[in-house]
Amino acid sequence: MSPIRPEIAALERSGIARIAVGALDDPDVIPLWFGESDIVTPDFIRAAAIAAVDRGETFYSNSRGSAPLRQALHRYHQRIYGLDPADERIIVPGSTMLGVMLSAQCMLGGGDEILLIGPYWPNIGSVSSICGARTREVRLREGPDRWWLDMDEVADALTERTKAVYVNTPSNPTGWIMSVDEQRALLELCRKRGIGIISDEVYHRNVFSGRNPAPSFFEIAEEDEPVFIVNGFSKGWCMTGWRLGWVIGPKHLAEPLAVLAECNNTGATVFAQAGGVAALDEGEAFIATFAERCRTNRDAINEIIGSHDRVSMLEPEGAFYAFPRIEGVSDSLALARRILTETRVGLSPGYTFGINNESHLRLCFAIETGRLTAALERVRGVLDNL
Numbered sequence: 001m002s003p004i005r006p007e008i009a010a011l012e013r014s015g016i017a018r019i020a021v022g023a024l025d026d027p028d029v030i031p032l033w034f035g036e037s038d039i040v041t042p043d044f045i046r047a048a049a050i051a052a053v054d055r056g057e058t059f060y061s062n063s064r065g066s067a068p069l070r071q072a073l074h075r076y077h078q079r080i081y082g083l084d085p086a087d088e089r090i091i092v093p094g095s096t097m098l099g100v101m102l103s104a105q106c107m108l109g110g111g112d113e114i115l116l117i118g119p120y121w122p123n124i125g126s127v128s129s130i131c132g133a134r135t136r137e138v139r140l141r142e143g144p145d146r147w148w149l150d151m152d153e154v155a156d157a158l159t160e161r162t163k164a165v166y167v168n169t170p171s172n173p174t175g176w177i178m179s180v181d182e183q184r185a186l187l188e189l190c191r192k193r194g195i196g197i198i199s200d201e202v203y204h205r206n207v208f209s210g211r212n213p214a215p216s217f218f219e220i221a222e223e224d225e226p227v228f229i230v231n232g233f234s235k236g237w238c239m240t241g242w243r244l245g246w247v248i249g250p251k252h253l254a255e256p257l258a259v260l261a262e263c264n265n266t267g268a269t270v271f272a273q274a275g276g277v278a279a280l281d282e283g284e285a286f287i288a289t290f291a292e293r294c295r296t297n298r299d300a301i302n303e304i305i306g307s308h309d310r311v312s313m314l315e316p317e318g319a320f321y322a323f324p325r326i327e328g329v330s331d332s333l334a335l336a337r338r339i340l341t342e343t344r345v346g347l348s349p350g351y352t353f354g355i356n357n358e359s360h361l362r363l364c365f366a367i368e369t370g371r372l373t374a375a376l377e378r379v380r381g382v383l384d385n386l
């Protein structure tokens with residue numbers, strides 16, 4: 001008998017990796033499949049990290065985050081939300097991805113269940129499996145004007161075994177931004193049922209209308225309840241390669257979270273954290289410029305893809321993805337493969353984002369506008385011939 005846990009032996013890479021593998025190094029492919037832009041991290045952030053390396057900051061540091069970055073996170077929360085988290089609540093374990101993993105490790109064990117608000121980022125499914133938990137899903141309602149969460153469906157999907165709800169707002173892949181009312185209703189329901197929340201807010205600064213930052217569970221949850229606000233630098237500041245993020249966790253878990261950070265990664269890369277300080281303190285102008293580019297790109301996608309008569313597409317409110325439904329399509333992987341072969345444009349197949357997404361494709365629209373529109377015109381050509 002194999003000593004490998006069956007949950008681990010069964011893990012598979014997401015549909016995004018499945019389609020991208022083999023075409024990753026092809027310079028002719030316009031990549032709309034991954035969640036990142038083509039903008040190199042701004043120079044003031046790079047310079048701060050380079051200066052840290054030059055100062056010799058190459059040693060182990062506090063696994064809960066370096067003192068300067070922790071202080072910067074206090075300033076940042078105070079500035080954008082008007083609220084300062086208790087110091088015990090802040091942890092900087094490494095990437096946002098790792099923050100999600102740590103939060104799940106706090107709540108999920110063998111036989112537990114987690115409810116995913118879908119369509120969802122595929123890695124959360126794998127995180128749940130790694131922890132030995134089973135997933136259930138409540139899919140957002142689609143339309144007529146926007147994506148929205150039916151709270152009765154959520155209540156019905158919770159079971160005796162449910163330990164946590166995972167929600168990602170602004171959302172990958174739909175661009176939905178959870179309203180404050182929806183957040184309050186979910187929090188109330190979870191409180192009543194003794195269930196925790198993992199709120200993945202990594203796109204909190206990628207917002208097209210309404211307040212930037214998007215509404216956060218940080219603003220409404222008590223400091224000691226089982227609500228984990230997971231965040232990071234990748235999406236707002238174009239720092240995907242830095243692997244840097246933070247969690248605002250329940251106050252009483254400061255010690256266990258420090259141990260988890262220690263055992264998963266022994267803290268985030270020390271000179272990357274110096275870049276993080278610069279991003280938080282000096283990044284507002286960049287955030288605004290990047291959001292403006294994405295807003296322009298969102299309009300282009302509405303016009304070129306959203307207007308096609310086979311497409312129904314709700315306008316993304318945040319993040320930087322469109323998630324159109326293509327009428328008559330029932331195999332999203334086959335369609336994504338066809339688009340890749342015929343047009344050299346890389347898209348993600350809908351099926352990988354949870355149930356009932358086989359007619360959908362996900363397009364990341366964070367790249368340079370001219371290149372994006374060229375890619376979209378090619379995709380439209382394939383839709384014309386379906």
Ligand SMILES: Cc1ncc(COP(=O)(O)O)c(C=O)c1O
Nearest residue numbers: 035095096097121168172232234
């Ligand atoms: C919803 C969501 N959460 C977390 C992550 C991981 O972010 P990071 O690269 O900062 O670890 C991603 C990346 O695509 C994401 O889309």
